[in-house]
Amino acid sequence: MSDGLEVEALTVQRGDLTICRDVDLVVPRGEITVLLGANGAGKTTLLDGIAGMLPAASGTVALGGRRIDRLAVHRRARAGLGYAEQGRSVFSRLTVAQNLVVVDRSGSALERAFDLFPRLAERRDVRAGLLSGGEQQMLVVARALATRPTVLMVDELSLGLAPQMVRTLVDALVELAASGVGILLVEQFVEIALAVGSIAHVMHRGRIVRTDTCAALLAERTSALSPYYLGGAGGSSGGSAGGTATPADDEN
Numbered sequence: 001m002s003d004g005l006e007v008e009a010l011t012v013q014r015g016d017l018t019i020c021r022d023v024d025l026v027v028p029r030g031e032i033t034v035l036l037g038a039n040g041a042g043k044t045t046l047l048d049g050i051a052g053m054l055p056a057a058s059g060t061v062a063l064g065g066r067r068i069d070r071l072a073v074h075r076r077a078r079a080g081l082g083y084a085e086q087g088r089s090v091f092s093r094l095t096v097a098q099n100l101v102v103v104d105r106s107g108s109a110l111e112r113a114f115d116l117f118p119r120l121a122e123r124r125d126v127r128a129g130l131l132s133g134g135e136q137q138m139l140v141v142a143r144a145l146a147t148r149p150t151v152l153m154v155d156e157l158s159l160g161l162a163p164q165m166v167r168t169l170v171d172a173l174v175e176l177a178a179s180g181v182g183i184l185l186v187e188q189f190v191e192i193a194l195a196v197g198s199i200a201h202v203m204h205r206g207r208i209v210r211t212d213t214c215a216a217l218l219a220e221r222t223s224a225l226s227p228y229y230l231g232g233a234g235g236s237s238g239g240s241a242g243g244t245a246t247p248a249d250d251e252n
Contacts, residue, residue, distance in 0.1 A: 004029040004182035005151040010059030012049030019045040020206045029182040034193045037203035038229045043186045051083045052076050082149030084141045086156045092129030103146035113142035134165035151182040194218040204228045
C-alpha cells in the first residue's frame with residue numbers, strides 16, 4: 001500500500017449526477033502526480049470527493065495506508081491531506097500573516113510560507129484582498145500547507161496568472177515534492193505540468209482513460225492529448241493540450 005494517497009474505484013456525485021466513475025490513482029510522497037483533462041472532464045469533482053467536500057457513492061480513499069474516506073473534511077486535513085482549491089479563496093479583510101495564523105497559531109506556518117514564498121514575507125501586513133492574483137495564489141497554497149500535509153492537492157494553480165508567476169508557483173511545488181510532500185496537480189498549462197510531474201492521469205467524461213509517465217506524454221505532446229481536449233475521443237471541445245490557458249472547470 002502506498003505511503004501517499006491511494007484512491008480505488010472512487011465514484012463521486014454532484015447532486016443526483018454521477019460525475020466521476022471508478023477512478024483509481026496513486027499519489028506517492030515526494031513526487032508530483034498530474035491530473036489532466038478538458039473542462040468538464042471531472043477533475044475538480046474528483047478532488048472534492050477525495051477531500052470529502054462531496055460524498056463518494058463508492059470506492060475508497062487511503063492516506064499513508066489508513067482509510068480516510070469515512071472521515072469529515074477537517075479530519076482528513078488533520079490526517080495529512082491538504083487542498084488548495086480552485087478560485088483563490090482568501091480572507092480578504094485579514095492580512096497575509098493573519099490568514100496563516102488562523103490555520104496555525106504556532107508561527108511555523110508563517111516561517112514555512114515565507115521561506116517558500118519570499119514575496120509573501122514582503123507583504124505580510126497587507127490585507128489579502130489587496131494582493132495580486134499571483135500573490136493570492138501563493139497565500140492559498142501556503143495556507144493549505146499550514147496543516148503540514150503529507151499530500152497536497154492543487155486545483156488549477158495557474159488560473160488567470162501570467163506565465164512568469166505560474167513558473168514561480170510551479171517551482172515552489174517542485175521544492176515541496178523534494179521535501180517529501182506528495183502533490184496531485186490539476187493544471188491547465190499542460191506542458192509545464194508534464195515537465196515537472198512523474199506520472200500523469202488523463203480524465204475524460206469522469207473516468208481515467210490513460211495513465212503514463214509525464215515524459216512519455218510530453219514527448220507525444222498534442223498527438224496523445226488532443227483527442228481528449230478537442231473531441232476526437234467522443235467528447236466535446238474545451239481546453240487545450242498545447243499549454244494555452246483555458247477557462248476554469250465550471251462543472252468538473
